[in-house]
Amino acid sequence: MARTYALEDYRNFGIMAHIDAGKTTTTERVLYYSGKSHKIGEVHEGAATMDWMEQEQERGITITSAATTTFWNGKRLNIIDTPGHVDFTIEVERSLRVLDGAVCVLDSSQGVEPQTETVWRQGDKYNVPRVVFCNKMDKVGADFDRCINDIKVRLGAKPVAIQLPIGAESDFKGIVDLVRMKGVVWADESLGAKFSDVEIPANLVEKAEAARIEMIEACVDLDETAMEQYLEGEMPDEATIKRLLRKAVLTGAFYPVMCGSAFKNKGVQPMLDAVVDYLPSPLDRPAIKGIDVKSGEETDRKSSDAEPLSMLAFKLMDDQYGVLTFCRIYSGRLEKGVTLLNTVREKNERVGRMVLMHANNREDITEAFAGDIVALVGLKDTRTGDTLCDPSKPVILEKMVFPEPVIEMAIEPKTKTDQEKMGVALAKLAAEDPSFRVTTDSESGQTIIKGMGELHLDIKVDILKRTHKVEVNVGAPQVAYRETIRRATEIDYTHKKQTGGTGQFARVKFQIEPGEPNTGFHFESKIIGGSVPKEYFPGVEKGLNSVMTSGPIAGFPVVDVKVALIDGAYHEVDSSAIAFEIASRAALREGLQKANPVLLEPIMKVECVTPEEYLGGVIGDLNSRRGQIAGTDTRGNAQIVNAMVPLANMFGYVNTLRSMSQGRASYTMQFDHYEEVPSNVAQEVQKKFA
Numbered sequence: 001m002a003r004t005y006a007l008e009d010y011r012n013f014g015i016m017a018h019i020d021a022g023k024t025t026t027t028e029r030v031l032y033y034s035g036k037s038h039k040i041g042e043v044h045e046g047a048a049t050m051d052w053m054e055q056e057q058e059r060g061i062t063i064t065s066a067a068t069t070t071f072w073n074g075k076r077l078n079i080i081d082t083p084g085h086v087d088f089t090i091e092v093e094r095s096l097r098v099l100d101g102a103v104c105v106l107d108s109s110q111g112v113e114p115q116t117e118t119v120w121r122q123g124d125k126y127n128v129p130r131v132v133f134c135n136k137m138d139k140v141g142a143d144f145d146r147c148i149n150d151i152k153v154r155l156g157a158k159p160v161a162i163q164l165p166i167g168a169e170s171d172f173k174g175i176v177d178l179v180r181m182k183g184v185v186w187a188d189e190s191l192g193a194k195f196s197d198v199e200i201p202a203n204l205v206e207k208a209e210a211a212r213i214e215m216i217e218a219c220v221d222l223d224e225t226a227m228e229q230y231l232e233g234e235m236p237d238e239a240t241i242k243r244l245l246r247k248a249v250l251t252g253a254f255y256p257v258m259c260g261s262a263f264k265n266k267g268v269q270p271m272l273d274a275v276v277d278y279l280p281s282p283l284d285r286p287a288i289k290g291i292d293v294k295s296g297e298e299t300d301r302k303s304s305d306a307e308p309l310s311m312l313a314f315k316l317m318d319d320q321y322g323v324l325t326f327c328r329i330y331s332g333r334l335e336k337g338v339t340l341l342n343t344v345r346e347k348n349e350r351v352g353r354m355v356l357m358h359a360n361n362r363e364d365i366t367e368a369f370a371g372d373i374v375a376l377v378g379l380k381d382t383r384t385g386d387t388l389c390d391p392s393k394p395v396i397l398e399k400m401v402f403p404e405p406v407i408e409m410a411i412e413p414k415t416k417t418d419q420e421k422m423g424v425a426l427a428k429l430a431a432e433d434p435s436f437r438v439t440t441d442s443e444s445g446q447t448i449i450k451g452m453g454e455l456h457l458d459i460k461v462d463i464l465k466r467t468h469k470v471e472v473n474v475g476a477p478q479v480a481y482r483e484t485i486r487r488a489t490e491i492d493y494t495h496k497k498q499t500g501g502t503g504q505f506a507r508v509k510f511q512i513e514p515g516e517p518n519t520g521f522h523f524e525s526k527i528i529g530g531s532v533p534k535e536y537f538p539g540v541e542k543g544l545n546s547v548m549t550s551g552p553i554a555g556f557p558v559v560d561v562k563v564a565l566i567d568g569a570y571h572e573v574d575s576s577a578i579a580f581e582i583a584s585r586a587a588l589r590e591g592l593q594k595a596n597p598v599l600l601e602p603i604m605k606v607e608c609v610t611p612e613e614y615l616g617g618v619i620g621d622l623n624s625r626r627g628q629i630a631g632t633d634t635r636g637n638a639q640i641v642n643a644m645v646p647l648a649n650m651f652g653y654v655n656t657l658r659s660m661s662q663g664r665a666s667y668t669m670q671f672d673h674y675e676e677v678p679s680n681v682a683q684e685v686q687k688k689f690a
């Protein structure tokens with residue numbers, strides 16, 4: 001069977017925003033108006049169609065990104081819901097990776113918020129074409145002009161209004177469409193399904209005309225012919241304006257800005273029109289790059305059914321029917337029943353069943369095409385970020401890189417039955433979310449879970465309890481420290497032991513030096529001649545690795561260290577891989593001690609928003625947490641404090657901030673970088689962990 005929608009009629013897009021700006025509500029309305037959802041589920045009633053998991057409904061935040069297919073104006077829309085919470089920016093990046101465009105939703109009463117900025121920068125990183133929707137125009141304090149200004153000042157981007165609001169706050173009625181120069185108002189009783197054109201209100205005519213000129217000038221700036229005609233006094237027609245707006249979005253020259261109120265059912269349909277008119281189809285995006293596995297050469301896969309099949313798994317979700325693996329097909333055709341190659345794991349996967357997710361039902365499908373987002377059921381070895389492809393044309397598509405976790409917590413099962421279930425469940429969670437890790441402490445034997453923040457781990461524990469019915473006790477969350485060295489050194493070590501007949505002998509000489517930041521641990525052999533035969537290298541590496549995972553200061557992973565084996569000696573009879581492992585371990589331990597080892601801690605970028613009267617208190621408190629204040633700023637009548645604070649001093653901050661400001665101040669934080677721990681603090685950490 002052939003495809004029903006041409007590739008140029010696809011819009012794979014996401015909705016990105018600061019937490020609570022209204023992504024879920026907007027997505028709900030989109031699904032309702034585009035006919036796939038039959039009932040509007042209000043978020044505050046906990047019935048949102050996109051919020052599948054209980055946890056999300058209770059907390060009112062969207063954790064998982066779900067992909068939903070719907071249709072508008074003859075186009076096929078695949079909506080990827082991106083989470084907005086700071087602890088889950090990793091999920092945002094993951095979704096941004098597979099979508100072609102995005103709608104950035106702002107809360108019009110708040111303007112550009114910290115997380116708006118974060119997701120915007122991620123959008124920049126992946127060159128995601130964007131349009132902006134200023135939501136919540138009905139809310140007290142809603143201010144469209146301020147949003148426009150915020151985009152300029154806080155995001156450093158060029159906004160161009162293509163709509164103006166008619167009224168604001170409780171008077172918000174509709175929009176002026178600056179492209180068509182028409183007013184649009186919504187009929188309240190139809191839940192916003194009915195809307196009609198009206199004359200532009202008299203008090204807005206002048207403002208609308210000025211805004212239209214601004215929009216047109218931004219457009220003709222992108223096209224010489226249109227510019228010449230405009231300078232000669234000829235206004236571009238509607239089709240030309242739309243073509244140039246599309247060009248602006250695809251090239252990032254500027255960002256069209258719209259407004260509305262998803263909650264009050266206004267403005268959503270024109271926003272969908274803009275998705276269709278201005279956001280890219282897969283054909284407008286550069287071909288995805290990859291590595292041809294057979295030749296090892298760089299290659300790219302164009303968006304086309306005729307190319308060999310390649311797809312990227314971007315999200316795993318546990319579901320009552322098994323694991324759903326959400327994949328974006330970049331090239332080729334996928335048929336049910338075929339066997340795919342997972343080139344990252346080197347495993348075959350059979351596609352037994354595949355489904356298309358709609359708002360409230362799933363459709364079993366037998367084939368899918370380039371540009372589609374499908375969920376495969378029952379894959380065994382595939383993890384987030386893996387490539388699946390035609391086994392005869394193996395390729396590895398751009399791999400996603402995930403940041404290292406900064407926080408960890410011991411977890412133990414309550415009973416013996418829980419023990420077995422916990423292992424299985426944790427493995428599943430780690431497979432679904434690459435920023436969540438599970439390890440075992442080599443000394444205590446405890447299971448340790450690691451993640452991006454307190455809330456991230458809280459939610460995993462919650463999922464364990466509810467979804468997997470595992471009862472657990474958890475320890476206090478701990479900072480994921482690291483260790484590194486500041487000085488280069490050499491170490492020569494001989495391991496010799498004689499027990500009865502056979503003995504053990506190995507001599508190694510290492511050069512140890514600080515590596516570049518974020519390079520982890522790097523080992524190489526610089527042996528010339530055969531003073532250490534190759535067969536012992538695995539032993540050497542094993543010995544080194546055991547020290548690298550548990551450093552000399554307090555047992556934390558050692559990073560940014562280069563070790564070179566430069567000399568050594570062996571014995572015909574007494575040498576073995578084990579002897580070299582023992583020698584290397586002891587040598588590195590001693591070497592690191594000599595190389596001025598230091599402890600590193602994660603430093604978080606913190607932004608507090610507080611009313612003026614608590615500013616002094618907030619700054620004083622951040623200082624007492626070893627925070628470095630980077631600056632303060634004013635937003636509306638609120639004060640913004642930017643600071644860099646060690647994660648170790650941020651536990652429980654939310655409660656302190658609340659009580660200090662009578663609940664009025666708020667904050668967001670995200671990992672910024674690792675930094676050396678001051679020596680007095682390092683001693684305390686050492687006492688605690690060593």
Ligand SMILES: Nc1nc2c(ncn2[C@@H]2O[C@H](COP(=O)(O)OP(=O)(O)OP(=O)(O)O)[C@@H](O)[C@H]2O)c(=O)[nH]1
Pocket residue numbers: 017018019020021022023024025026043044060061062063083084085135136137138139260261262263264
């Ligand atoms: N007044 C007003 N409230 C809105 C509007 N859109 C959403 N809300 C409310 O704002 C709150 C947050 O909306 P959500 O749709 O859950 O926001 P979200 O961005 O998906 O939130 P997260 O998934 O938690 O990041 C809910 O209580 C909504 O009812 C709007 O247009 N006007």
